[in-house]
């Protein structure tokens with residue numbers, strides 16, 4: 330499971346397309362995460378269109394890495410089907426699975442937050458024709474990395490407590 334430790338946010342991409350097999354693998358991973366009461370109420374908008382990418386970059390100021398990337402995925406929650414308001418946790422688990430699957434296939438990726446930032450949610454709804462019962466949760470940018478950054482070492486024993494908080 331080295332991919333867990335190899336994953337890192339990538340903010341510089343090559344424009345090479347992602348073959349459909351790899352994209353399906355990555356989306357399958359997004360559908361394979363845990364969800365409260367197994368609701369699996371997520372859906373995914375795959376966006377390759379560069380005109381839409383440009384508009385996303387206007388809505389979401391921290392998504393400029395999309396300029397050269399081939400593809401973005403918006404993870405969405407169905408608010409009517411979700412169980413007891415756990416949609417954020419479910420979509421976060423799905424988002425992380427997508428990042429890990431992209432890493433496993435040798436791609437760079439980055440999670441860009443959408444919900445609960447209201448102007449981003451509104452902007453994504455308008456741009457992507459997302460209805461009110463569907464919540465755009467995250468934007469994931471994926472592609473071949475143009476960076477050569479080493480994986481970060483983040484083992485921090487001081488973060489761990491055993492048995493009780495101390």
Ligand SMILES: Cc1cc2nc3c(=O)[nH]c(=O)nc-3n(C[C@H](O)[C@H](O)[C@H](O)COP(=O)(O)O)c2cc1C
Nearest residue numbers: 336337338339340391392394439440441442443481
């Ligand atoms: C909820 C959330 C929102 C994020 N939003 C953005 C974003 O809008 N733009 C961006 O470049 N990175 C974003 N990130 C990525 C974080 O900046 C990154 O994960 C963090 O700096 C740790 O670096 P690493 O992913 O390389 O380990 C987001 C991460 C999370 C979990």
